[in-house]
Amino acid sequence: MIDLWSFTEQTGYAPGTDLVGFDVEATDGKIGSVDEETSEVGAAHIVVDTGFWIFGKHVLLPAGTIHRIDLQERKIHAAKTKEEIRNAPEYDKDKHRDDAAYRVEIGQYYEDNNERGV
Structure with a gap:
């Protein structure tokens, strides 16, 4: 099982x-x-502005859902489909930093999708 809240070495993420x-x-x-x-540490993530794709919704992607970061092209490749990301729990800007239960909910969603092979 991967740690959803940490960048893996394979992503190419460099601290800072x-x-x-x-x-x-x-x-x-x-x-x-x-x-x-x-x-x-233990809470690494990105918040994605989806723009008009899903009507301006923001989504939180734990660092463990990131497959690769291309620094030259300034592009992040997530290991999730659009559908998985669209169906993720609603992003809550007031809870995402300090509410451990909210992070558990987000983590559980992505872990459940991993177990189903989605």
């Missing part, structure tokens, strides 16, 4: 890299761009 503004690609196409990110 500012990912804000990077494009984000699901396995089946672009979903938006990074609006905010944190590399905080």
Whole structure:
């Protein structure tokens, strides 16, 4: 089982890299761009502004859902489909940093999808 809240070595993430503004690609196409990110130990994630794709919704992607980061092209490749990301729990800007139960809910959603092989 992977740690959803940490960047893996395979991503190419270098501590201190500012990912804000990077494009984000699901396995089946672009979903938006990074609006905010944190590399905080045990809570690393990005917040993606999906723009008009899903009506301006923001989604939180734990660092463990990121497959690869292309620093030259400023692109992040998520290991999730558009559908998985679209169906993720609603992003809550007031809870995502300090509410452990909210992070558990997000983590459980992505872990359940991994177990189903989605």
